[in-house]
Amino acid sequence: xxxxxxxxxxxxxGLKAAVLNIAVGILAACGSQKAETASAFRVALLTPGPIxxxxxxxxAYAGLIRVRDSLGAAVxxxxxxxxxxxxENFRQYGAAGYTLVIGHGFEFQDAAARVAPAFPKTIFVxxxxxxxxANVAAMHFSFDEPSYLAGIVAGxxxxxxxxxxxxxxxxxxxxxxxxxxxxGARSVNPRVRVITSYIGNWDDAGAGxxxxxxxxxxxxxxxxxxxxxxxxxxxxxxxxxxVVTVIGSNADQNGIAPEVTLGSVVIxxxxxxxxxxxxxxxxxxxxxxxxxxxxLDVVRWTANPVLASRIPVxxxxxxxxxxxxxxxxxxxxxxxxxAATR
Numbered sequence: 001x002x003x004x005x006x007x008x009x010x011x012x013x014g015l016k017a018a019v020l021n022i023a024v025g026i027l028a029a030c031g032s033q034k035a036e037t038a039s040a041f042r043v044a045l046l047t048p049g050p051i052x053x054x055x056x057x058x059x060a061y062a063g064l065i066r067v068r069d070s071l072g073a074a075v076x077x078x079x080x081x082x083x084x085x086x087x088e089n090f091r092q093y094g095a096a097g098y099t100l101v102i103g104h105g106f107e108f109q110d111a112a113a114r115v116a117p118a119f120p121k122t123i124f125v126x127x128x129x130x131x132x133x134a135n136v137a138a139m140h141f142s143f144d145e146p147s148y149l150a151g152i153v154a155g156x157x158x159x160x161x162x163x164x165x166x167x168x169x170x171x172x173x174x175x176x177x178x179x180x181x182x183x184g185a186r187s188v189n190p191r192v193r194v195i196t197s198y199i200g201n202w203d204d205a206g207a208g209x210x211x212x213x214x215x216x217x218x219x220x221x222x223x224x225x226x227x228x229x230x231x232x233x234x235x236x237x238x239x240x241x242x243v244v245t246v247i248g249s250n251a252d253q254n255g256i257a258p259e260v261t262l263g264s265v266v267i268x269x270x271x272x273x274x275x276x277x278x279x280x281x282x283x284x285x286x287x288x289x290x291x292x293x294x295x296l297d298v299v300r301w302t303a304n305p306v307l308a309s310r311i312p313v314x315x316x317x318x319x320x321x322x323x324x325x326x327x328x329x330x331x332x333x334x335x336x337x338x339a340a341t342r
Contacts, residue, residue, distance in 0.1 A: 041074070044076045044101045045061065045075070046090070048104065049228050053203075054232070055250040056202075057079075058251060060269050063272065066274050103124065109131040112124040128141075132288055141293070145180070147224070148181065149323060151180065153301075154192075156311065162219035166198075168201060168230055169200060178196055178226075186334075188318060203228070204230050205233035208233030208234050212237035213237050246262070248263070248264035249265050250265070250267050262303070262304055262311070271298055301323070
């Protein structure tokens with residue numbers, strides 16, 4: 001499968017018979033096989049879902065391309081779905097001598113810890129979790145910070161007093177973001193109620209739409225979705241309702257349905273990946289939990305200018321004030337009312 005970057009990607013279904021053939025098959029599609037094959041810096045990315053989701057996985061793939069273009073790395077991408085595939089593909093990239101292998105998600109950390117000892121020259125990094133070994137690190141995105149800002153906006157905009165949160169599956173980073181969103185909303189609207197639900201997967205846009213319609217039937221008029229490709233169904237439901245607005249996640253999703261999108265809670269994955277890759281190429285990398293937040297401009301709240309007039313001036317000022325505190329490292333989130341209700 002080729003995509004808009006011209007780099008071939010693969011799912012892992014046929015890998016058991018192929019042993020990856022990484023250095024030839026994938027790199028040849030990059031348009032510069034000779035230069036990339038010669039690169040001593042090779043980077044691989046495992047995503048749990050399709051890079052067409054315009055969210056979590058698409059942002060990671062853009063990060064892989066940023067590393068390729070900025071550092072001249074040879075790169076490869078594979079979509080994986082199960083823990084067994086995580087282990088298999090980590091092992092195959094390690095055996096192929098890749099310098100850096102990124103497992104994109106909290107769910108990859110156990111597989112990284114299991115495989116890493118056999119390939120001490122390969123650095124395994126997960127985007128989530130807290131697992132650290134001699135050659136294993138984890139990126140921690142402070143996604144809760146811009147989620148709190150999104151909550152301020154939602155709490156000020158809602159007319160029904162009911163907000164929705166829809167996630168793919170109940171991973172700790174998703175729960176933390178939804179809790180922060182609820183806390184931000186209650187900081188400007190103490191009586192607001194938050195409905196939280198999980199789809200059970202990250203790919204089914206139809207199921208995402210159904211969850212959104214269910215929340216809309218319960219009065220939700222602003223929905224914060226963190227569900228990757230499944231979240232695209234939330235935008236569709238909001239568009240069809242004509243009265244509900246959405247908050248995007250992970251990537252800047254303001255352009256997906258600009259007429260119903262208040263803004264996006266963004267992770268700048270290309271910037272984050274490049275920060276880590278540069279540490280490795282400079283010889284300064286130390287395995288650790290790599291904390292990437294608003295102070296480094298890796299996460300941010302990006303309002304949709306199309307709907308800027310819907311956000312009260314007082315809420316916009318509150319967002320600016322709290323954002324400044326977060327960047328300065330002086331903000332403390334209120335404890336009371338922080339958890340989203342079910």
